[in-house]
Amino acid sequence: MGERSLAIERKLEVIGxxxxxxxxxxIEKRSYRLEIAVILLIxxxxxxxxxxxGSA
Incomplete structure (x- = not known):
């Protein structure tokens, strides 16, 4: 492979x-929001x- 191909491959790996x-x-933000919602509902x-x- 050429040097240019290797450079492009490394850049694509970084992007991935x-x-x-x-x-x-x-995903973590979504999980955090769900945890907060469950705590508030409880x-x-x-x-x-x-x-x-108390009213009974």
Whole structure:
């Protein structure tokens, strides 16, 4: 292979690595948002349960 082909191949590998990193960042952000949503829903359920238990 020529020197130019090797340079292009290395650049494509770097681009692929960057794409993988960005994809992982997006997945982690989505997971974090889902965790926060679950925590908020659990907290809301506790508040509703305590409110109905206190009024009974």
């Amino acid at each position: 690595d960057v794409a993988d990193v960005l994809l992982n960042v997006v 907290a809301f359920e506790i508040v509703v349960s305590l409110a109905s238990w």
